[in-house]
Amino acid sequence: MDIQIAFFQALSDPTRLRIVEAMKLGECAVGDLVERVDIRQSGVSRHLRILHEAGVVSMRPEGQRRIYALRPEPFAELDAWARGYRRLWEGRLDRFGAELARRHAADAADPGETDQ
Numbered sequence: 505m506d507i508q509i510a511f512f513q514a515l516s517d518p519t520r521l522r523i524v525e526a527m528k529l530g531e532c533a534v535g536d537l538v539e540r541v542d543i544r545q546s547g548v549s550r551h552l553r554i555l556h557e558a559g560v561v562s563m564r565p566e567g568q569r570r571i572y573a574l575r576p577e578p579f580a581e582l583d584a585w586a587r588g589y590r591r592l593w594e595g596r597l598d599r600f601g602a603e604l605a606r607r608h609a610a611d612a613a614d615p616g617e618t619d620q
Contacts, residue, residue, distance in 0.1 A: 508585055511578045514558035519543060520551045524560065524574065531573040533566075 515521050519541070526532065526540040537548045552572055555561045561572045 508581060510558040511560060511582060514555050514560050517551070517554075519547070520555055523548065523551055523555065527561070527572065527574050531571050533569045533571055535569075537572070 515524060522541045523537055526537055532540070534545060534548055534552065537543075537552070538545050541548065543551075552561060552563070556563055556572075559575060559578055562575050564571050564573075
């Protein structure tokens with residue numbers, strides 16, 4: 505649960521969310537992200553540090569540049585967490601749909617009856 509909290513906290517900032525969205529296509533250098541999200545280099549670097557500390561991105565040096573990439577693990581954990589809620593809601597919606605179908609069938613069988 506702590507990993508999910510750090511993940512959500514890191515992505516709760518709109519700028520960091522934009523940076524993550526910009527990184528969906530693959531690895532990026534800081535300069536690439538500066539161009540994609542239209543934020544100064546110092547701001548992008550600060551947000552990348554926060555994302556790195558939260559485990560959302562990895563960094564590898566390449567000469568003078570730092571190359572950042574999204575880490576798959578926190579996104580897989582988020583998917584697993586959401587899957588539990590998805591199953592909960594799908595079950596409820598299935599029961600709701602079955603009840604609506606039952607009521608529709610009952611109304612069709614007795615067209616003279618109206619709800620008041």
